[in-house]
Amino acid sequence: MATDPRWVARVLAEFDASPPRTGDAHLDLIATAIFLEDVFAISVRDEEITAELMGSPTAVGDFVRTRLGLG
Numbered sequence: 001m002a003t004d005p006r007w008v009a010r011v012l013a014e015f016d017a018s019p020p021r022t023g024d025a026h027l028d029l030i031a032t033a034i035f036l037e038d039v040f041a042i043s044v045r046d047e048e049i050t051a052e053l054m055g056s057p058t059a060v061g062d063f064v065r066t067r068l069g070l071g
Contacts, residue, residue, distance in 0.1 A: 003040075003068050007015040011015060014065050014066065036060070042067040 021031040023054070032054045035043040048054075053063050063070035 003070065005065075005070050008040070008064060008068065008070065009061075012057065012061050015039075015060075025051070025055075032060060036064060040064055040068060 015035060019020075021028050029049050031050065033049045035044055036054075037044055048063075052059065054060055062071070
């Protein structure tokens with residue numbers, strides 16, 4: 001599946017601009033993982049739901065681009 005990098009960047013920017021979901025850091029990481037699975041059709045393993053991989057916009061972007069083969 002070819003994915004447009006501009007679309008990916010736009011979706012991630014919109015997600016980043018949205019307010020925190022729960023205020024609980026762990027639950028927000030889980031919500032991020034679910035969002036990524038739903039929107040980008042990628043699988044996120046339980047051990048990947050960490051602040052290191054999903055705790056910042058840069059980390060989320062890197063994770064998604066890697067999974068989609070964009071970077």
